[in-house]
Each structure stands twice: as C-alpha cells, then as structure tokens.
Amino acid sequence: MNNQPTAAIVIIGDEILSGRTQDKNVRFLAEKFSNLGILLKEVRIVRDDEEQIITTVNELRKNHTNVITTGGIGATHDDITASSVAKAFGVKLYKDQEAVEMIDKYIKSKNKEPSAGTFLTANVPEGCELIKNAVSGAPGFTIGNVHVLAGIPEIAQSMFQDLSNKLEKGKKFNSCSIKVNIGEGSIIHILSDAQEKHKNIQIGSYPFEEQNNWRTTIVVRGQDLSEVKLVTQELQDIFNKEQIEFTVEG
Amino acid sequence: MNNQPTAAIVIIGDEILSGRTQDKNVRFLAEKFSNLGILLKEVRIVRDDEEQIITTVNELRKNHTNVITTGGIGATHDDITASSVAKAFGVKLYKDQEAVEMIDKYIKSKNKEPSAGTFLTANVPEGCELIKNAVSGAPGFTIGNVHVLAGIPEIAQSMFQDLSNKLEKGKKFNSCSIKVNIGEGSIIHILSDAQEKHKNIQIGSYPFEEQNNWRTTIVVRGQDLSEVKLVTQELQDIFNKEQIEFTVEG
Numbered sequence: 001m002n003n004q005p006t007a008a009i010v011i012i013g014d015e016i017l018s019g020r021t022q023d024k025n026v027r028f029l030a031e032k033f034s035n036l037g038i039l040l041k042e043v044r045i046v047r048d049d050e051e052q053i054i055t056t057v058n059e060l061r062k063n064h065t066n067v068i069t070t071g072g073i074g075a076t077h078d079d080i081t082a083s084s085v086a087k088a089f090g091v092k093l094y095k096d097q098e099a100v101e102m103i104d105k106y107i108k109s110k111n112k113e114p115s116a117g118t119f120l121t122a123n124v125p126e127g128c129e130l131i132k133n134a135v136s137g138a139p140g141f142t143i144g145n146v147h148v149l150a151g152i153p154e155i156a157q158s159m160f161q162d163l164s165n166k167l168e169k170g171k172k173f174n175s176c177s178i179k180v181n182i183g184e185g186s187i188i189h190i191l192s193d194a195q196e197k198h199k200n201i202q203i204g205s206y207p208f209e210e211q212n213n214w215r216t217t218i219v220v221r222g223q224d225l226s227e228v229k230l231v232t233q234e235l236q237d238i239f240n241k242e243q244i245e246f247t248v249e250g
Numbered sequence: 251m252n253n254q255p256t257a258a259i260v261i262i263g264d265e266i267l268s269g270r271t272q273d274k275n276v277r278f279l280a281e282k283f284s285n286l287g288i289l290l291k292e293v294r295i296v297r298d299d300e301e302q303i304i305t306t307v308n309e310l311r312k313n314h315t316n317v318i319t320t321g322g323i324g325a326t327h328d329d330i331t332a333s334s335v336a337k338a339f340g341v342k343l344y345k346d347q348e349a350v351e352m353i354d355k356y357i358k359s360k361n362k363e364p365s366a367g368t369f370l371t372a373n374v375p376e377g378c379e380l381i382k383n384a385v386s387g388a389p390g391f392t393i394g395n396v397h398v399l400a401g402i403p404e405i406a407q408s409m410f411q412d413l414s415n416k417l418e419k420g421k422k423f424n425s426c427s428i429k430v431n432i433g434e435g436s437i438i439h440i441l442s443d444a445q446e447k448h449k450n451i452q453i454g455s456y457p458f459e460e461q462n463n464w465r466t467t468i469v470v471r472g473q474d475l476s477e478v479k480l481v482t483q484e485l486q487d488i489f490n491k492e493q494i495e496f497t498v499e500g
Contacts, residue, residue: 014454017290018423018471019280021456023273026295031269040267042302043295045276048454052292075435076455077442117435136464152457173268185325185367192327204264204298205326206271207402214386221268 005038005065005170010056011045012071012081013151024153025070032160037170037223038066048072053084061088061146066167068160071151073140075117081148082141086125089143093123099130099139106137132162142166175221176232181245183207183214190238191218198231200224255288255315255420260306261295262321262331263401274403275320282410287420287473288316298322303334311338311396316417318410321401323390325367331398332391336375339393343373349380349389356387382412392416425471426482431495433457433464440488441468448481450474 009029015021026043033040041064046052053072060067072081086093099122107114121138124130131140131147133155140149140159149159180187184205195203201222207214220231232248239246259279265271276293283290291314296302303322310317322331336343349372357364371388374380381390381397383405390399390409399409430437434455445453451472457464470481482498489496 011293014452014471015456015469016276017280017293018425018469019277019282019284019290020425020469022277026266027269027272029269030267034269041297043261043267043293045293045295047291048452074455074457076438077445078452078454115433115435117433117438120435120438136459154459175268175270183365183367185365185370188326188367188370195327202264202298202328204328205324206265207324209386209404219265219268219270221264 003170005168006063007033007038007040007066007068008060008064009040009043010053010060010067010069011043011151012048012053012069013045014048014078016045016071017047025149025151025156028153028157029068029070029160032164034173034175036164036167037172038167039170039173048078048080050080050084050087053081054088057085057088057146061144065145067146068149069146070149070156073121073138073148073150075120082121082124085143085146085148088146089125089127091126091143094126095119095122096124096128096130099124102130102132102139103137131159134158134161171223173221173223174225174228175219175250176228177249178218178220178232178235178239179247179249180216180218180239181213182216184216187216187244190235190242194231194235198222198227201227201231203231253420255418256313257283257288257290257316257318258310258314259290259293260303260310260317260319261293261401262298262303262319263295264298264328266295266321267297275399275401275406278403278407279318279320279410282414284423284425286414286417287422288417289420289423298328298330300330300334300337303331304338307335307338307396311394315395317396318399319396320399320406323371323388323398323400325370332374335393335396335398338396339375339377341376341393344376345369345372346374346378346380349374352380352382352389353387381409384408384411421473423471423473424475424478425469425500426478427499428468428470428482428485428489429497429499430466430468430489431463432466434466437466437494440485440492444481444485448472448477451477451481453481 124141128141128143135155135158149156204219206217378391378393385405385408399406454469456467
C-alpha cells in the first residue's frame with residue numbers, strides 16, 4: 001500500500017485509566033477512519049500528565065499521517081492538553097480572537113452569561129487552525145498533523161465532522177462477516193489457506209459462545225471490494241461443501 | 251509514591267482498530283488495578299502485527315511493574331500473541347503438558363471431541379507460568395512481568411481472577427464523586443485551589459449536559475482514604491456556602 005494515509009489516536013484522561021469511564025471515542029474514530037480509507041495503526045491511552053502527553057504526541061506525529069487526541073481541553077486545572085501539545089511543538093498558547101467569537105456566539109445563542117472559565121478554552125497554540133464544535137462552542141484545533149478534540153463523545157464527534165473534510169483520504173476499507181456454527185479450532189486450515197492465497201485481505205477469526213457452543217465470526221477486510229467479495233464467496237463455497245452452517249453480513 | 255506498583259495494558263487486535271468491536275477489557279482491568287492499588291499508567295491498542303507487538307511489549311515491560319496483554323491467543327492464523335511475546339523475550343514456543351491437560355479436562359467436561367486446533371493453544375513460551383481459564387479451558391500465561399490474557403472479555407476476566415492473586419499489591423485507590431448543578435467554568439478557582447492544597451489527591455472535573463444545562467462531575471481520587479474524604483468534605487462545605495446544589499456518590 002503506497003501513500004496509505006495512517007492515523008494514531010491518543011486518548012487523554014485519568015478517568016479512563018481509573019476505570020471510572022468507558023471510552024467511546026476509539027470505536028467511533030476507528031469506524032470513521034475505516035470509511036475514509038485511513039489506516040488506524042495504534043491507540044494510546046495516557047494520563048493527565050504533561051510529560052507523558054508531550055512524549056506520546058511527539059513520538060506518534062513523526063510516524064503517522066494523522067494524530068488525533070481526545071480529552072483535556074476544558075477550562076479546569078486538569079485540562080492540560082492544549083498547553084502540552086503547544087509544548088510538544090515548542091510554541092506558546094495565545095488567546096485566539098476567532099475562538100473567542102465562536103464561544104461568544106454559542107453563549108449568546110443559549111442566552112447564558114459567560115463564567116470565569118468560558119473564554120479560557122480560546123487559549124490555543126500559536127499557528128493552529130480551529131476545529132468547529134457545534135455542540136458547546138469551544139473549538140478544538142489542528143497543529144501540524146495533530147488534531148485536538150474534546151473528550152466528551154458528542155463533542156468529539158461534532159469536531160471530527162468538521163475535521164474530516166480536511167483529511168487526506170485513502171481507499172475505503174470494506175468488510176464482510178461470516179458467522180459459522182462451529183468453533184474456530186475446526187476451521188483453522190480453511191482460514192489459513194484463504195489468508196495464504198489472498199495476502200492483500202485480512203481474514204480475522206473471532207470465537208463467541210452461543211447456546212453453550214463455541215462458534216466463530218470470520219471477518220474479511222480489505223481495500224479492494226471485489227477481492228473482499230471474492231474471498232467471502234470462496235469461504236461460503238467451502239462451508240457449503242463441508243456442510244457447515246453459516247450466515248453472511250455486510 | 252515509593253514502590254508504587256504500576257501497570258500498562260496492551261490490547262492486541264485488528265477488530266478494535268477497525269471499529270468493529272468495542273473494547274471492554276480496558277475498563278474492567280482499570281477498575282481491578284485501582285482496587286489492587288496498582289497504578290495503570292498507559293494503554294496501547296495495537297494491530298495483529300508481530301513487529302508492533304514485540305516492540306510494544308519490550309518497551310512497556312522495561313517501564314512498568316506489570317504488563318497485561320489481551321487478545322490473539324486463539325488457534326487461528328491471526329492469533330500471533332504467544333509467538334510474538336516469545337520472540338520479545340528471545341525464547342521459543344513449546345507444547346506444555348500441563349496446558350494440554352487443562353484443555354483436555356475442559357473438553358471432556360463438555361463431552362466434546364478435540365478439533366484440529368484444540369491443543370494448539372497449549373503452545374506457550376519457554377519459562378512461562380500458566381494462567382487458568384475457567385471459561386474455555388485454554389490457559390493464558392505469565393512470562394517475566396508480562397501477563398498474556400485472552401481477548402474475549404469473559405475469558406480475560408476469568409484469567410485475571412487467577413492472575414490477581416499473584417500480583418504485588420499497593421495501597422488501594424479510593425474515589426468520591428460530587429455532581430454539581432453548574433458548569434465547570436464557574437468553579438475553576440474552587441477546584442484549582444483544592445488541587446493546589448492537596449497535592450497527593452487527584453481532582454478531576456468532567457462536564458456533562460443534563461436538561462439542556464452544562465453540569466459537572468468532580469472526582470476526588472487518591473490512596474489516602476481520609477484525605478479523599480477530607481477534600482470531598484471541604485468541597486461540599488464550599489458548595490454549600492456558595493449555594494451550589496450538589497450530590498455525593500462513593
């Protein structure tokens with residue numbers, strides 16, 4: 001795969017690492033990247049720790065086309081993402097007038113008064129570009145190839161919608177699932193033969209228990225839709241021949 | 251914190267990075283580590299890619315008391331965790347007789363016949379110790395400070411139960427949540443003053459929307475239970491005085 005755009009995600013937040021909060025941003029972003037043809041290669045979940053954020057962002061931005069961060073861009077003492085990312089790039093935070101206006105417009109639309117923290121989220125790194133937030137006004141930002149989104153899933157999703165128009169796209173990843181009525185241990189050779197034959201396709205095998213029996217979901221995934229369909233058909237033919245019950249999705 | 255045991259988690263699986271599957275192991279393990287007094291410092295989600303698994307495991311095992319991996323220990327071609335971890339440690343896989351017996355016992359208890367793949371999961375790295383699996387028989391393993399669990403949440407949880415008895419414990423992390431009827435922008439100074447005063451306690455601030463208004467959950471977390479209670483009480487007193495409505499949990 002030449003010129004395949006790639007991505008890494010950095011989830012920033014003690015609330016995820018303490019087990020208090022179930023992360024929902026990875027799955028959302030992973031699905032979006034799949035559809036945009038961007039290969040998500042890794043995710044890191046890190047603490048609200050300046051040094052860890054700086055190290056992680058600097059390591060990942062060298063190795064991936066895009067780095068997305070979520071979390072830590074509110075107005076309180078534990079929101080250190082903007083300042084940490086600024087330090088990762090060796091620049092300073094400044095109060096961005098366009099960001100102030102975005103926040104002000106949101107506040108006025110809700111007939112609210114600004115609070116002590118309202119305009120603190122307009123402090124963004126020098127040289128960044130703002131990412132719109134249709135949910136609560138305060139923007140995210142892009143600096144270099146690093147895109148900084150909020151942690152709250154609804155806001156992260158809104159920001160990603162604005163951001164996604166600006167990302168370089170690849171060829172969409174397509175997938176097809178086959179559920180078979182048998183444990184994966186009984187079909188290892190079928191799967192490994194198919195994988196050996198089709199090296200551009202990823203064949204995944206995922207056991208699950210149903211009615212006290214182990215069964216298997218097989219996922220055929222790749223960027224060439226016709227090859228995904230071909231491999232799926234070849235597997236169906238084998239399961240038919242071997243009298244293995246199956247259902248196909250997608 | 252001296253001699254604080256730490257942990258990192260490596261989630262191995264293309265199905266998470268493609269967005270097909272919502273990870274549930276991070277939250278489960280994170281809660282367990284909190285209760286065991288083990289500080290979870292980072293999580294990495296990586297692909298079913300040998301080089302990436304080896305690099306990640308070798309980097310994390312140097313820097314943390316414990317590394318837990320989940321995923322990729324089944325019998326099919328895409329299950330490469332055991333061989334990758336063996337390579338990370340520079341050892342070979344071998345068929346472990348105790349593992350064979352564990353699997354055989356499970357199969358017989360279910361009145362099943364073994365399949366082609368049944369005993370492949372008994373191939374584990376030289377020098378490892380097995381981790382019991384009460385759900386489906388095939389064990390996980392510990393090598394050095396790396397603990398290799400299955401990806402299926404029910405099995406990972408069963409394995410962790412066996413493993414947790416062997417882990418070095420620290421002082422339990424305690425937390426208390428206060429929900430206030432006001433956005434975090436209005437209480438930034440209350441929170442930062444409290445954080446400044448109590449440096450051994452982590453005070454987190456998490457906005458949420460309710461009935462079209464932004465509200466805040468404040469989480470007070472630390473290993474000294476009396477200090478967690480003290481900080482919570484101090485914040486309650488301030489909210490009372492400022493006539494801010496709140497509720498306390500935990």
